Amino acid sequence: MSVAVGALLHNRYRIENIIARGGMGAIYRAVDESLGVAVAVKENLFGSQESTRQFRREATILASLRHPNLPRVTDHFVIEGQGQYLVMDFIEGEDLLTRIDRRDRITEEDIVLIGSAVCDALTYLHSRTPPVIHRDIKPGNIKITPAGQIYLVDFGLAKTIDPGQATTIGAQALTPGYAPPEQYGQGTEPRSDLYALGATLYAALTHTIPEDALARAMGSAQLTPILKLNPRVSTALTAVIEKAMSVQMDDRYPSADAFKQALLSANTAARQRILQTSETVMPASSNQAVVGSIIGAAAKPKQRSFPWLLAAFGGLLAVGLCLALVFFVLRGQLPSAALSTPSQPAPTAALAAAADTPSPT
Structure with missing residues (x-):
């Protein structure tokens, strides 16, 4: 049963409105009355003892994550007989699905920047011990703030890889069109997230949900080429995205970083913007998430000042x-x-x- 608007959840979170609702639960916008800040509360209505144990284990891991393209998980709790809850930073802005539904023309450059930012987040998630698989990448779970920061949100289906253990009941849901074929029962791994990201970029370029992966794997459907739906897309970018959506995992990119590099190689303008941003806003020792704050606005050229050179020139002139x-x-x-x-x-x-x-x- 959904939490009513205005209710005080866990004696701390005042529910303001329902952001999304589904068969597994809902996502709420709430106010943390202890800190006075807006938060997002993810509800999972599955409450068996096994799923509750799995939830507590995975929520603890999610709460330790820190990355510029991921919201922080700040709290988690279980209400017996009701559900499981994750509390995360509330991200202002709109999601990619909203832009698609508005029929906005999203440029290739922005597509590459969005994909690169999500790849940075996935590289971080997949490198955790144990690796964290998001398992629900889709346009509705990519948010773009008014400042242009890109976030991969909604960890409601995220799970950790535990070799030899089947996926728990609380992590068995999926989104048709974006889920890879192995998510229907074989089990997921890091390359499963790459398929979902490829399908998300496909939808952003074509305004069309791709054919279901299980139907493709069984031979009853074929993926409609991107160029057939949007002839303006470059063949280089088309090849990169369609490779990520390969039915066989071994035919996809081996890692999120490899996917990112392929995206950047397909669009010189996006690569240049990332290089400019990394020089102007990122420390010299950091190489992650440099695209997170440049979507929607051209990167500013690097400005250099040489006061010592001007002073020396003035002295020589005198x-x-x-x-x-x-x-x-x-x-x-x-x-x-x-x-x-x-x-x-x-x-x-x-x-x-x-x-x-x-x-x-």
């Missing part, structure tokens, strides 16, 4: 002028009247005295 003045005075090219004032001795005499040499005049 010395040069003084030397030229001395040269002309000593050669008698300038009249002494023009170089002196009534209250000061003639500069020629002063210069001669400073040099301890007789004045030619």
